[in-house]
Amino acid sequence: MAVNEDDGDETLLAIAREGEQVTMTAHQKVLTDTHLVPKILHVLKKQRTHIEISGRLVRSFRTLRAA
Numbered sequence: 001m002a003v004n005e006d007d008g009d010e011t012l013l014a015i016a017r018e019g020e021q022v023t024m025t026a027h028q029k030v031l032t033d034t035h036l037v038p039k040i041l042h043v044l045k046k047q048r049t050h051i052e053i054s055g056r057l058v059r060s061f062r063t064l065r066a067a
Contacts, residue, residue, distance in 0.1 A: 013062050020055040027051070 027048050030036070036044070 009065060010062075013058055013065070016058045017055070017062070020051060020058065023051050024048070024055075 027044060031041070031044060031048075
């Protein structure tokens with residue numbers, strides 16, 4: 001989804017949420033469909049934690065905007 005100057009906060013939050021969902025799906029696929037060396041597996045799990053935290057922040061911002 002492209003962003004332009006006229007897009008508001010809600011559009012940006014929706015794009016962030018969509019990005020989180022796509023990334024989480026890709027991470028899950030890699031973690032379950034491939035055999036990774038422990039170092040790479042550790043990095044991916046660490047990234048996943050950060051993605052989850054970012055997703056919670058986006059949902060919090062959306063909740064605050066709706067209130």
